[in-house]
Amino acid sequence: MCGRFVYAAQCGENQLAFPQVVFPNEIPLRYNIAPGQDITAIANTAEPRADTFKWGLIPSWAKDHKIGNRLINARGETLAEKPSFRTAFKRRRCLIPATGFYEWQRNPDGKTKTPMYIALKSGAPFAFAGLWESWHSPEGQRIQSCTIITTEPNDLMAPIHNRMPVILPANAYDLWLDPAERTDLQALLSPYFAQEMTAYPVSTLVNSPINDTPDCLKPAKPPEQSALF
DNA sequence: CCAGACGTTGTT
């Protein structure tokens, strides 16, 4: 799955990576983005424009916004059928700019976990495939929210975790952002090219979302292997 | 007809 990510691009790099998108502001630099927080996404509106969305999709029919806490990911394999996602899959897709993400890999002891940082070898920004919604609270307040789509792991991710977020290749952005209703996009939701990605362990500093600093990206020593043989 | 679910992950 994907429960934490990073956006720490160089100034101007986002416009280079997403030339067709309007950025009213630079995307804030973040080193430890957690579910429930406001993130920047590009919705498939007539003019693709970076905007703010709460991470954790709140379906339009929800009575309570808290359901979004559990819908931070959506399985790509079943999007078209799930009541919470199928309409958004047809009509409300988005790109979520990132420069990396974290996954917690279970250690050989079977109990503890080591956080891993995963990014492109190029270090360039990329985009998660996402869905967005606009929810109206009973009090009349509007909340825009979004979710990150997941798929099976590629060869790099398989040892780390049994799911990974969908990273779209740049040549798929226009198709994913087509404002038209469409149902032919499932093929885009596949694992990204493993040979273009890299992964390394980081410290447990990243465990707490309070820590949102460049230190989160520092390589850490891998966990001790079991001496029992 | 109305009531109730609607999701992912990980863990057991």
Add this chain to the structure above:
DNA sequence: GTCTGG
């Protein structure tokens, strides 16, 4: 909102 189950 829309589908399933009772």
Add this chain to the structure above:
DNA sequence: CCAGACGTTGTT
């Protein structure tokens, strides 16, 4: 994803 809370009453 992980961290942290998880409760009531009465008093200030």
Add this chain to the structure above:
DNA sequence: GTCTGG
């Protein structure tokens, strides 16, 4: 254990 909050 399970839910909420970040």
